[in-house]
Amino acid sequence: MSDFALVRQPVFGGTGSLIGYEIRFRDSDGPGSFTQSVLSGTFDLIRNRMPAFVAATREQILSDAFLVGEPGAVIIMLPPSLTKDDATSEAVQRLAEAGASLALDDVGADPVPAEVWLPQCTWVRVDARSGDAAAINTMCDRLTRGAGKDGPRLVAAHVEELEQYEATLERGFDGFQGTFFSRPEPLPxxxxxxxxxxxxxxxxxxxxxxxxxxxxxxxxxxxxxxxxxxxxxxxxxxxxxxxxxxxxxxxxxxxxxxxxxxxxxxxxxxxxxxxxxxxxxxxxxxxxxxxxxxxxxxxxxxxxxxxxxxxxxxxxxxxxxxxxxxxxxxxxxxxxxxxxxxxxxxxxxxxxxxxxxxxxxxxxxxxxxxxxxxxxxxxxxxxxxxxxxxxxxxxTAEHSTGPATPAPPSPSPSRRS
CATH class of the missing domain: 1.10.3210.10 (Hypothetical protein af1432)
Known part of the structure; x- marks a missing residue:
């Protein structure tokens, strides 16, 4: 019996392929639950050889918790409140040197302190509920300004409705996640x-x-x-x-x-x-x-x-x-x-x-x-x-990855009701 609880949720690419899982831990288990899951082998079992997006706390970053196991398998999602100081800068540098990827987590319409880390991030996880298509575009312009083609890749999180999916798909997001993808439009x-x-x-x-x-x-x-x-x-x-x-x-x-x-x-x-x-x-x-x-x-x-x-x-x-x-x-x-x-x-x-x-x-x-x-x-x-x-x-790897997967059809507008 484990002393921690965790769950995975799929992250899909623009072609409908599986590009990774977000792995969530129970808050009450504390920051040590990630380390426990890695040492027990549960973490690797759950991620199923796919990249794992994992939300981090300041305490975990400073204690080098994510250097346990295989850093290259984890995309560490920095909390929106994470400010930049000498201690956090040194910790993030250690993560980068170990081969870990960084993501800015839970970004919305309003700027957050953690955006100072954008140059170090390869991913940004955007809240798709932050507004309509115009608001999404404005937010993305803020996040990618001056970054060029080497800027961070964008993941649309909390995609719950057709409009959110269409807005982020049209903008060119690289990843999509949310309850919308577990309830496709029934066929006649x-x-x-x-x-x-x-x-x-x-x-x-x-x-x-x-x-x-x-x-x-x-x-x-x-x-x-x-x-x-x-x-x-x-x-x-x-x-x-x-x-x-x-x-x-x-x-x-x-x-x-x-x-x-x-x-x-x-x-x-x-x-x-x-x-x-x-x-x-x-x-x-x-x-x-x-x-x-x-x-x-x-x-x-x-x-x-x-x-x-x-x-x-x-x-x-x-x-x-x-x-x-x-x-x-x-x-x-x-x-x-x-x-x-x-x-x-x-x-x-x-x-x-x-x-x-x-x-x-x-x-x-x-x-x-x-x-x-x-x-x-x-x-x-x-x-x-x-x-x-x-x-x-x-x-399942052959079903979930690969460049040849066709794009998913756009859901029917009848989903708007």
């Missing part, structure tokens, strides 16, 4: 690939006790792609890469309920990803399912918890209204109530997961406590979910 049902519709309907069949294992195997066998995904997942995660050669054999060995979980993962993994944003959504959905699965007790069954967590993001994964997904998947009434109305014994599991993913650690702990779940174990459960998902979905 008529535009959905038939394979997606069929796969979701398959979930309903798998839950139907009147459907025999043989009938279920026959239906799955008609989709070679899904069959391959499912056998790969079951073999890799459940049997160490060997032992299961057919859908029927998997059903007989692991049982219908466990099979149902792997079927849900396979359906999500079969989503055709066009860029890092798509793939991160799939991974986040599976991670949330695994996180929720660990919140058992008080009449909450692990398999249903997994499905509730995973399905809470499937509307974003498939760009399909949640109501249509639930109609096709035929989940239990308790699961449907949690997803549709946030009521019933499974609703709080979603609330815990969402709060934790947003870095609202205290809120997540309070809800977990009310559920009868040990709140001190949420960090452990979250790290476990990331590890489990990485094992289930396999290596």
């Amino acid at each position: 049902a008529a535009d959905l690939p038939q394979s997606t519709v069929a796969a979701i309907r398959l979930m309903g069949l798998a839950r139907d006790p009147t459907i025999t294992d043989g009938q279920l195997e026959d239906v799955i066998a008609t989709d070679p792609g899904l069959t391959f995904q499912l056998l790969r997942l079951v073999n890799a995660a459940a049997f160490g890469g060997r032992g299961v050669a057919s859908i029927g054999q998997a059903l007989r060995i692991i049982g219908r309920q466990t099979f149902l979980r792997w079927l849900a993962v396979a359906i999500a993994a079969a989503r055709k990803s066009t860029n890092g944003m798509d793939y991160e959504l799939v991974r986040q959905a599976v991670e949330r399912g695994r996180l929720c699965e660990q919140l058992t007790g008080a009449g909450r069954e692990a398999g249903t918890l997994f499905l509730v967590g995973l399905f809470s993001l499937l509307d974003a994964v498939f760009r399909m209204p949640l109501s249509e997904i639930l109609e096709r998947a035929a989940l239990s009434p308790e699961a449907s109530d949690a997803l549709r109305h946030r009521t019933g014994p499974y609703a709080d599991a979603i609330n815990v997961a969402e709060s934790y993913e947003l870095g609202l650690f205290e809120n997540a702990q309070e809800i977990a406590k009310d559920m009868g779940v040990d709140p001190a174990r949420l960090g452990e459960y979250y790290t476990n979910a990331i590890t489990w998902t990485a094992d289930a979905l396999g290596a």
Whole structure:
């Protein structure tokens, strides 16, 4: 059990590729939590070989906390209030000599004291909520004035609405981060690939006790792609890469309920990803399912918890209204109530997961406590979910990086409502 809590949030490039993660720590854990996470190996596990944006305090900078581990893997975000004096100048120089990158964090419309560090910064993290397109442009002119093409790269943080995304994209920002990217515009049902519709309907069949294992195997066998995904997942995660050669054999060995979980993962993994944003959504959905699965007790069954967590993001994964997904998947009434109305014994599991993913650690702990779940174990459960998902979905670097990823389509203006 760790003595700290942390969470990661993706940072995307202009082409939709994953360029890094922001890693947030719980404030109450104090400045030593970064060092603890590095020494325990948790930090490298969470960043998954990607650059990590980490908010720094003056105390951490002066104590050389970020020289622990691999400085080149961390983009140290200087707090807006950090003033320049002999002590901080010497500390920042040590970071630069060690190969660490610096970013100016949480910049808004009004100048902040830390802007004196702009010449040393390779990144600036701009609050996308600071104003309209004109205000964003004025702010960026202030930050890049006189810097030329070697000036800092800009990350739009807290992107929550279409207008914010469009304004920063048009300005030429290099990175984007926020809740906007986890809720893309659903596609009309008529535009959905038939394979997606069929796969979701398959979930309903798998839950139907009147459907025999043989009938279920026959239906799955008609989709070679899904069959391959499912056998790969079951073999890799459940049997160490060997032992299961057919859908029927998997059903007989692991049982219908466990099979149902792997079927849900396979359906999500079969989503055709066009860029890092798509793939991160799939991974986040599976991670949330695994996180929720660990919140058992008080009449909450692990398999249903997994499905509730995973399905809470499937509307974003498939760009399909949640109501249509639930109609096709035929989940239990308790699961449907949690997803549709946030009521019933499974609703709080979603609330815990969402709060934790947003870095609202205290809120997540309070809800977990009310559920009868040990709140001190949420960090452990979250790290476990990331590890489990990485094992289930396999290596992800080829999906998240690379120059050939196409630009994401601009979200529909209907998102303005």
